[in-house]
Amino acid sequence: xxxxxxxxxxxxxxxxxxxxxxxxxxxxxxxxxxxxxxxxxxxxxxxxxxxxxxxxxxxxxxxxxxxxxxxxxxxxxxxxxxxxxxxxxxxxxxxxxxxxxxxxxxxxxxxxxxxxxxxxxxxxxxxxxxxxxxxxxxxxxxxxxxxxxxxxxxxxxxxxxxxxxxxxxxxxxxxxxxxxxxxxxxxxxxxxxxxxxxxxxxxxxxxxxxxxxxxxxxxxxxxxxxxxxxxxxxxxxxxxxxxxxxxxxxxxxxxxxxxxxxxxxxxxxxxxxxxxxxxxxxxxxxxxxxxxxxxxxxxxxxxxxxxxxxxxxxxxxxxxxxxxxxxxxxxxxxxxxxxxxxxxxxxxxxxxxxxxxxxxxxxxxxxxxxxxxxxxxxxxxxxxxxxxxxxxxxxxxxxxxxxxxxxxxxxxxxxxxxxxxxxxxxxxxxxxxxxxxxxxxxxxxxxxxxxxxxxxxxxxxxxxxxxxxxxxxxxxxxxxxxxx
Numbered sequence: 076x077x078x079x080x081x082x083x084x085x086x087x088x089x090x091x092x093x094x095x096x097x098x099x100x101x102x103x104x105x106x107x108x109x110x111x112x113x114x115x116x117x118x119x120x121x122x123x124x125x126x127x128x129x130x131x132x133x134x135x136x137x138x139x140x141x142x143x144x145x146x147x148x149x150x151x152x153x154x155x156x157x158x159x160x161x162x163x164x165x166x167x168x169x170x171x172x173x174x175x176x177x178x179x180x181x182x183x184x185x186x187x188x189x190x191x192x193x194x195x196x197x198x199x200x201x202x203x204x205x206x207x208x209x210x211x212x213x214x215x216x217x218x219x220x221x222x223x224x225x226x227x228x229x230x231x232x233x234x235x236x237x238x239x240x241x242x243x244x245x246x247x248x249x250x251x252x253x254x255x256x257x258x259x260x261x262x263x264x265x266x267x268x269x270x271x272x273x274x275x276x277x278x279x280x281x282x283x284x285x286x287x288x289x290x291x292x293x294x295x296x297x298x299x300x301x302x303x304x305x306x307x308x309x310x311x312x313x314x315x316x317x318x319x320x321x322x323x324x325x326x327x328x329x330x331x332x333x334x335x336x337x338x339x340x341x342x343x344x345x346x347x348x349x350x351x352x353x354x355x356x357x358x359x360x361x362x363x364x365x366x367x368x369x370x371x372x373x374x375x376x377x378x379x380x381x382x383x384x385x386x387x388x389x390x391x392x393x394x395x396x397x398x399x400x401x402x403x404x405x406x407x408x409x410x411x412x413x414x415x416x417x418x419x420x421x422x423x424x425x426x427x428x429x430x431x432x433x434x435x436x437x438x439x440x441x442x443x444x445x446x447x448x449x450x451x452x453x454x455x456x457x458x459x460x461x462x463x464x465x466x467x468x469x470x471x472x473x474x475x476x477x478x479x480x481x482x483x484x485x486x487x488x489x490x491x492x493x494x495x496x497x498x499x500x501x502x503x504x505x506x507x508x509x510x511x512x513x514x515x516x517x518x519x520x521x522x523x524x525x526x527x528x529x530x531x532x533x534x535x536x537x538x539x540x541x542x543x544x545x546x547x548x549x550x551x552x553x554x555x556x557x558x559x
Contacts, residue, residue: 100403113308126170179330190452192243376486381399383483
């Protein structure tokens with residue numbers, strides 16, 4: 076986490092930051108289902124039982140009219156209501172919720188808050204990057220902060236923890252608006268949104284029916300790994316690799332220092348030749364293949380709602396800091412939609428940041444607004460088409476986002492067979508124009524959090540226990556973009 080420090084722009088002369096938007100992945104969590112991961116897992120409480128000391132705190136509703144007496148109690152939510160019944164238990168057999176944030180995830184998001192505070196608040200920030208003069212503690216004004224999350228415990232608490240740490244919030248009298256929606260129809264997870272977006276579902280089916288996907292799913296490497304899962308690990312569900320259960324068992328076990336079966340207890344370092352790494356790579360490739368297939372049309376359709384929402388917030392010019400708290404596939408989709416994803420699975424508490432700066436001085440400058448993209452502290456602006464340096468003209472970003480935001484109109488239309496066979500033409504329709512327009516726009520920095528493995532710059536090594544990145548291997552097909 077310490078390697079994710081956000082450094083000031085190298086040449087910041089005449090620059091003044093005006094907006095930051097952050098997309099984050101939630102922090103470390105419990106399994107997202109009561110999986111029977113491998114032989115002996117379900118019957119061994121040291122593997123399958125999850126107990127949590129991190130609890131959700133709730134308050135009674137606030138009477139905003141102020142006409143009646145205000146009293147407030149805080150309630151700690153404890154999952155121990157079935158402890159006295161030997162035949163009943165929670166899904167994870169202990170006091171943890173399914174998929175909830177754990178202590179490690181809380182610490183990760185607290186560190187993210189410190190990173191953001193150092194980068195954008197008070198005297199610790201460089202003059203060009205000082206978004207807030209001081210922290211908003213002791214009942215400060217949060218009206219310039221926009222907080223959006225889906226309605227999952229791990230994403231809600233991750234965002235709350237980050238903001239509390241970022242602004243040194245200590246007062247219990249401060250109320251921050253938290254914007255959310257029904258999980259099945261929300262825009263922060265692509266596979267949830269499929270139900271409300273027939274075209275998104277069509278694009279995934281087209282990708283998973285492609286020759287490249289089917290060959291990668293059935294080649295000799297795939298057969299070996301399928302045998303490993305069924306014969307050595309003895310997973311009961313034959314679809315456990317495809318549906319992500321194997322990956323979740325791998326990640327929650329290794330990142331919580333829990334038991335791994337001998338067949339996959341061989342990980343030593345990133346990109347090693349271990350069974351653990353090959354199995355994870357295969358599950359990663361299967362899950363993320365639609366995100367990059369045919370010019371990332373699936374990712375662009377899904378993120379059309381997120382980009383549209385972000386552009387609206389930018390155009391309103393109401394918020395200085397925007398925080399979107401989501402999932403691994405939220406971040407993967409955002410990066411893939413811009414065609415800047417490198418194929419590595421993001422770690423817990425990852426952040427994708429977009430900074431917007433205003434130029435002062437010379438009126439002859441083509442555009443007075445520029446932006447920078449960062450992922451876990453590393454500048455990746457140069458990966459975006461028509462951007463070659465750390466800073467890029469805002470019209471380039473606006474062109475990319477606007478072209479994808481327009482796709483929201485097509486969501487209700489499932490693809491017919493003719494369209495399915497000609498996805499290249501659909502991709503051309505959403506390709507932003509090459510020319511750069513002069514646009515003065517207030518934009519924002521976007522930070523997002525991804526999965527358990529981290530995005531590391533070229534040449535930087537890190538260990539899996541630090542949630543480092545495992546890049547996809549080419550044995551199952553290439554998903555790496557052309558940008559290096």
